Amino acid sequence: MKRPTSQDVAKLAGVSRAVVSxxxxxxxxxxxxxxxxQAVLDAIAQLGYRVxxxxxxxxxxRSRTIAAYGNLDNPMFLQVLQGxxxxxxxxxxxxxxYGKNGQPQEQEELLALYQERRIDGLLTKDTTGFADEAxxxxxxxAGLPFISVEGYPDEVNVLSILMDYGESxxxxxxxxxxxxxxxxxxxxxxxxxxxxxxxxxxxxLAAYEAWMGERGESPRxxxxxxxxxxxxxxxxxxxxxxxxxxCNWFAASALVYRAAAGLGLxxxxxxxxxxxxxxxxxxxxxxxxxxSIEVPYAQMGAAAAERVIRLAEGREPSDAPPKIWIPPxxxxxxxx
Amino acid sequence: MKRPTSQDVAKLAGVSRAVVSxxxxxxxxxxxxxxxxQAVLDAIAQLGYRVxxxxxxxxxxRSRTIAAYGNLDNPMFLQVLQGxxxxxxxxxxxxxxYGKNGQPQEQEELLALYQERRIDGLLTKDTTGFADEAxxxxxxxAGLPFISVEGYPDEVNVLSILMDYGESxxxxxxxxxxxxxxxxxxxxxxxxxxxxxxxxxxxxLAAYEAWMGERGESPRxxxxxxxxxxxxxxxxxxxxxxxxxxCNWFAASALVYRAAAGLGLxxxxxxxxxxxxxxxxxxxxxxxxxxSIEVPYAQMGAAAAERVIRLAEGREPSDAPPKIWIPPxxxxxxxx
DNA sequence: CTGTTAGCGCGTTCAC
DNA sequence: GTGAACGCGCTAACAG
Numbered sequence: 001m002k003r004p005t006s007q008d009v010a011k012l013a014g015v016s017r018a019v020v021s022x023x024x025x026x027x028x029x030x031x032x033x034x035x036x037x038q039a040v041l042d043a044i045a046q047l048g049y050r051v052x053x054x055x056x057x058x059x060x061x062r063s064r065t066i067a068a069y070g071n072l073d074n075p076m077f078l079q080v081l082q083g084x085x086x087x088x089x090x091x092x093x094x095x096x097x098y099g100k101n102g103q104p105q106e107q108e109e110l111l112a113l114y115q116e117r118r119i120d121g122l123l124t125k126d127t128t129g130f131a132d133e134a135x136x137x138x139x140x141x142a143g144l145p146f147i148s149v150e151g152y153p154d155e156v157n158v159l160s161i162l163m164d165y166g167e168s169x170x171x172x173x174x175x176x177x178x179x180x181x182x183x184x185x186x187x188x189x190x191x192x193x194x195x196x197x198x199x200x201x202x203x204x205l206a207a208y209e210a211w212m213g214e215r216g217e218s219p220r221x222x223x224x225x226x227x228x229x230x231x232x233x234x235x236x237x238x239x240x241x242x243x244x245x246x247c248n249w250f251a252a253s254a255l256v257y258r259a260a261a262g263l264g265l266x267x268x269x270x271x272x273x274x275x276x277x278x279x280x281x282x283x284x285x286x287x288x289x290x291x292s293i294e295v296p297y298a299q300m301g302a303a304a305a306e307r308v309i310r311l312a313e314g315r316e317p318s319d320a321p322p323k324i325w326i327p328p329x330x331x332x333x334x335x336x
Numbered sequence: 337m338k339r340p341t342s343q344d345v346a347k348l349a350g351v352s353r354a355v356v357s358x359x360x361x362x363x364x365x366x367x368x369x370x371x372x373x374q375a376v377l378d379a380i381a382q383l384g385y386r387v388x389x390x391x392x393x394x395x396x397x398r399s400r401t402i403a404a405y406g407n408l409d410n411p412m413f414l415q416v417l418q419g420x421x422x423x424x425x426x427x428x429x430x431x432x433x434y435g436k437n438g439q440p441q442e443q444e445e446l447l448a449l450y451q452e453r454r455i456d457g458l459l460t461k462d463t464t465g466f467a468d469e470a471x472x473x474x475x476x477x478a479g480l481p482f483i484s485v486e487g488y489p490d491e492v493n494v495l496s497i498l499m500d501y502g503e504s505x506x507x508x509x510x511x512x513x514x515x516x517x518x519x520x521x522x523x524x525x526x527x528x529x530x531x532x533x534x535x536x537x538x539x540x541l542a543a544y545e546a547w548m549g550e551r552g553e554s555p556r557x558x559x560x561x562x563x564x565x566x567x568x569x570x571x572x573x574x575x576x577x578x579x580x581x582x583c584n585w586f587a588a589s590a591l592v593y594r595a596a597a598g599l600g601l602x603x604x605x606x607x608x609x610x611x612x613x614x615x616x617x618x619x620x621x622x623x624x625x626x627x628s629i630e631v632p633y634a635q636m637g638a639a640a641a642e643r644v645i646r647l648a649e650g651r652e653p654s655d656a657p658p659k660i661w662i663p664p665x666x667x668x669x670x671x672x
Numbered sequence: 673c674t675g676t677t678a679g680c681g682c683g684t685t686c687a688c
Numbered sequence: 689g690t691g692a693a694c695g696c697g698c699t700a701a702c703a704g
Contacts, residue, residue: 003451006697016676021698033674050451054393055696058681063390068433072418075411075617082408085435094454097404097431099421115339115386118430254621261623281411282618285590287597342683352690357684365685366689391682394695 004047013043020044024051062120065094066308067113068301069106070125070149072099075281076297080125080149083301091309093120107135114144121308123301126151128165129199131158145311147304149297153199153323159307161300161324165200165276166207168293168328169246172274173211175291176244179336180272183217184244185235189224189252204248204276226251232259241265244272244336250279253290253335272336288334300326340383349379356380360387398456401430402644403449404637405442406461406485408435411617412633416461416485419637427645429456443471450480457644459637462487464501465535467494481647483640485633489535489659495643497636497660501536501612502543504629504664505582508610509547511627512580515672516608519553520580521571525560525588540584540612562587568595577601580608580672586615589626589671609671624670636662 010017022032023040057063068084070077088095113119122144130151136158139146152158176184186208212219222235236259247253253275265271268288275292283290310316342356358366359376393399404420406413424431449455458480466487472494475482488494512520522544548555558571572595583589589611601607604624611628619626639660646652
């Protein structure tokens, strides 16, 4: 009892293999009468026939598979995958997972996947503002349909799915103001040494300054090294009660909670806290639960996959804009 | 400038296509002299030749790809993927992602992937103690190499990678005792209505009872519905200080923190808390950070992928044990 | 309009 | 080490 082939189906249905193929792919140029068509479908069902994807792929040159590349340590990547998978399934594509390990050869291996005809397109989940022009050039040269989630915000030659970080800050500020009537301190946390803030943080900062400026308030920005969280306690000890703080990042909010506990301040009463993202998906487990802005990664992944597939199939209009913007989402908690 | 084929490589190296293939696959039965071999390798490098995976797959009948099936809402699945990817890469395999959506047709689609020759094997991340015998039978009948992470603990016909939940409890109890000298209350949380506890929870409970019994203590078990967390406050108000509690699940620990805050109890001083898992990966963000036992999902994913690949390649001895046990891991925090 | 024939794509493998 | 067949589905050209 071996695998049935299109040959077997053709014989059982009393037609040629070409008709079987035509029925399955509605091939233009080959018309099939309804009854013959039905005979083919019956034969397929009876035998449990399945097209050999490899044989089809070899003939057509496409694999109907795209790869998703990202950091498997980051839980947000899972959301991207979820969205991408959704889009793939709707389009009849498969999703190949390729985890980032930080090895330099990985980029070549991604290209190799394409050259081996294992994938038709590539989607990467990059860190905010990431850009690797050398890689982008290689990809373009190879002709690999490519789209980045959160990367290459300023490279017009690379297609990206982006979130509007400025809007996320305005959304948070409006929410805090509506709930408390106060103007928050902004905490910009960073890892390691203070450097030039990255793309996302630049836009967040600018939005904060503009929002405060429009209301005649002077911005109060506190730069916090995640490696020296003690500084936070000093800052917070000097704030009147109640005050509100808006953190650029979940990790900073966690430190604020910790410092508040040390000072005997009750979050949600003596101190309002909001996070401009939900990187760790831990917001709702915080006590009290942390209000935040969410980056809609699933939606971004879905949009990315959809677009890569269009690209791979040559259905993307060449004048399509390189960047697609997805709006942030407000996730209220108990901390504001 | 089109894609180079093995034909092109052969011509450039002055050999037949069979030799190119033999060089690439160290085919037994075809000896290639060192200089010819080198000529082939040079030609490959010069042309940038890559084997067409589809053509190879069509000929060999294998795709060198396995699928991972699981719930994309669960961050732990990402860890499984990470481990699986690692194993796949080492073996030269690709990982196809298939997200669980809860639709009944999914099982058929997984089988279809195999019948279409898109995958050589399947790995599923199931919930603890899960078992679907109908699916397992289908898979077996189809001949699809299959292994479950955390599922089918009692079905000897299905291969699984499992964690020893009893050991996780003993590990936690030993740790708490060593740090505090106390005997914890055990909190068994559940969703919805109280029912028969599942496989993992049964083993946890039994281990708790046995451990307490060995020390001449009578077990103190509190069953908690996650939908009625108020009951927890009552329980905790009645405990002496300091006391310790061991929760079967992260979500229960989060509720304990919340109740402690309401009662003015300081976790880590008035009350010691430990979680028997880290499902939400939020432990280190809790204030204070939550001590817990971790399920080593990455390791389990790696073991699963490795085994599926062996199975697919027919390298698995038929007398191999159906279950592989991976030990739990202690993750100390500040709460104990 | 409906359908057939034949060749193709590309790497693998068996007989020599 | 070589030559040739093979795997399986797609599709251009062609015929009834």
